[in-house]
Amino acid sequence: MLKIRIIPVILYKNHGLVKGVSFQSWRRIGTAVPAIKVYESRQVDELIFLDIAATPEKRMVDYMEIDRLADECSMPLTVGGGVKTTDDFYRLLRAGADKISVNTGILENPGLIDDASGLYGTQCVVASIDFKRRANGSCEVYSGCGTHPTGKDPVAWAKEVAERGAGEILLTSIDRDGTMAGYETDLIRQVAESVPVPVIASGGAGSYEHMRQAISNGKADALAAASIFHFTEQTPVEAKRYLAAQGFNIRM
Amino acid sequence: MSVLIIDHNLCNIDSIVRAVEKCGGAPVVSATPQALEKAERLILPGVGNFTEAMTVLHTTGWARAITDAVSRNKIPLLGICLGMQLLATRGEEGGDTAGLDLIPGKVLKLAPADTKLRIPHVGWNEVVQRCADPIFNDVDNRKDFYFVHSYHFVPSDPETILSTTPYGLDLVSSIRKGNIYGMQFHPEKSMKAGAQLLRNFLA
Numbered sequence: 036m037l038k039i040r041i042i043p044v045i046l047y048k049n050h051g052l053v054k055g056v057s058f059q060s061w062r063r064i065g066t067a068v069p070a071i072k073v074y075e076s077r078q079v080d081e082l083i084f085l086d087i088a089a090t091p092e093k094r095m096v097d098y099m100e101i102d103r104l105a106d107e108c109s110m111p112l113t114v115g116g117g118v119k120t121t122d123d124f125y126r127l128l129r130a131g132a133d134k135i136s137v138n139t140g141i142l143e144n145p146g147l148i149d150d151a152s153g154l155y156g157t158q159c160v161v162a163s164i165d166f167k168r169r170a171n172g173s174c175e176v177y178s179g180c181g182t183h184p185t186g187k188d189p190v191a192w193a194k195e196v197a198e199r200g201a202g203e204i205l206l207t208s209i210d211r212d213g214t215m216a217g218y219e220t221d222l223i224r225q226v227a228e229s230v231p232v233p234v235i236a237s238g239g240a241g242s243y244e245h246m247r248q249a250i251s252n253g254k255a256d257a258l259a260a261a262s263i264f265h266f267t268e269q270t271p272v273e274a275k276r277y278l279a280a281q282g283f284n285i286r287m
Numbered sequence: 288m289s290v291l292i293i294d295h296n297l298c299n300i301d302s303i304v305r306a307v308e309k310c311g312g313a314p315v316v317s318a319t320p321q322a323l324e325k326a327e328r329l330i331l332p333g334v335g336n337f338t339e340a341m342t343v344l345h346t347t348g349w350a351r352a353i354t355d356a357v358s359r360n361k362i363p364l365l366g367i368c369l370g371m372q373l374l375a376t377r378g379e380e381g382g383d384t385a386g387l388d389l390i391p392g393k394v395l396k397l398a399p400a401d402t403k404l405r406i407p408h409v410g411w412n413e414v415v416q417r418c419a420d421p422i423f424n425d426v427d428n429r430k431d432f433y434f435v436h437s438y439h440f441v442p443s444d445p446e447t448i449l450s451t452t453p454y455g456l457d458l459v460s461s462i463r464k465g466n467i468y469g470m471q472f473h474p475e476k477s478m479k480a481g482a483q484l485l486r487n488f489l490a
Contacts, residue, residue, distance in 0.1 A: 037404075037454060038411040038431060078478050080411060105301060109309075111433055111476045128334075131301040133435070133476060156335040156369070158407045158435040202407045202435070233405045256405060286411040286431045 038286040039250055040080040040257035041271045043264050048088040054265050056213035058181030064265050071107045079271045086116025087180050090139045095123050098130040105131025113161055124151045138163035139178040142185055152200030162201035164189055167209045174222050181209045190225050197230040208238035213262050215241025223253035235259050243277035288489050291326035294318045295343040303332050306475035310485045320352030329362055333369030338381030363466045365488050371469030372440055380438050390464045392442035399455020407437040414450045414460050422487045430480045432472035
């Protein structure tokens with residue numbers, strides 16, 4: 036059986052590892068290489084590495100830096116930050132990324148998904164979708180690292196990116212990000228039931244029970260998490276033990 | 288052990304280079320077949336599109352060079368992911384296209400009957416060993432390996448199947464015909480168990 040994946044997320048800004056709340060109030064919490072080494076030694080399922088300053092600073096994630104970090108990784112590595120063109124895909128793949136996460140780049144130019152998946156295969160295109168819940172209860176997609184409302188409905192956008200050739204969807208609730216209050220299970224489920232590709236739930240994990248809910252109720256295929264691993268004693272290994280004990284297929 | 292990694296410009300070569308180094312091999316990356324003479328092992332990696340990759344292999348001269356190296360000089364070859372699929376007779380990704388035809392079979396889109404199963408098949412899944420082969424030395428049966436693909440190899444001769452992996456159907460996750468091996472999963476991304484498979488290939 037295919038296993039549910041637990042994926043630590045490393046957010047990177049100005050050469051440091053950071054974590055915020057709802058995409059703001061970024062706290063510097065260390066440097067990237069030691070964090071990657073810890074996850075490597077714990078044999079985590081995958082890693083996601085996002086340069087959150089890249090899009091606001093109108094540049095691409097530093098691929099020389101990725102080259103250096105990828106040397107430390109023997110697990111699958113997804114990289115994102117300011118990716119706009121198929122050349123950016125090429126450079127990051129050559130630098131050692133296995134999959135490329137794109138967010139603002141595909142909102143500005145949805146055809147990038149078709150072009151990149153045609154050249155490098157659907158499996159390396161991870162469509163990242165950040166969303167907020169409006170006062171009326173509906174959800175809206177944001178670009179520019181949570182700064183620009185796009186008017187798009189996350190479910191409709193998820194369907195479009197999958198049809199265009201994205202191989203996975205990284206779905207992040209901006210409201211829940213860093214709060215450790217639990218995943219946005221309802222929207223995760225709506226997206227997971229609307230697309231044929233795997234959905235990675237992101238934003239809000241504060242306990243192993245939250246992870247269980249995102250799988251059972253949200254139908255997520257993988258769980259991304261950051262704060263829970265940075266700011267609490269909880270670890271990816273224990274999360275997997277907990278979920279395995281609940282009867283889920285987990286790689287131990 | 289000189290390991291020639293075929294660079295067809297459509298994949299992440301770095302992780303394979305690192306994995307080969309860690310397993311004690313001396314990797315050489317080459318975009319052209321000139322470096323082939325000294326190679327003791329060949330690795331054909333690849334993510335991406337079957338038709339695009341075959342076009343590159345033909346344009347660069349690799350298609351013929353690989354066939355010569357494995358058929359005439361009996362150099363062991365390992366195809367990884369798309370690299371395994373390129374060993375087939377034909378592939379349907381990007382339109383019906385002839386492959387290297389080193390292991391008879393077809394490459395088809397994954398279409399599990401259970402529509403709840405996601406495509407692409409992404410993540411860790413078990414490799415069920417179907418025969419005793421030295422490539423599995425010190426690797427537990429049903430060990431999880433990392434997969435990321437939407438197409439799969441359907442060999443004409445069941446004798447070439449080394450392992451299968453359950454995903455709606457028993458998809459063929461590794462194959463062998465003589466000195467030619469293919470792995471649908473990524474040993475270079477499968478940490479300890481993956482490194483052991485690579486060591487066995489280099490042994």
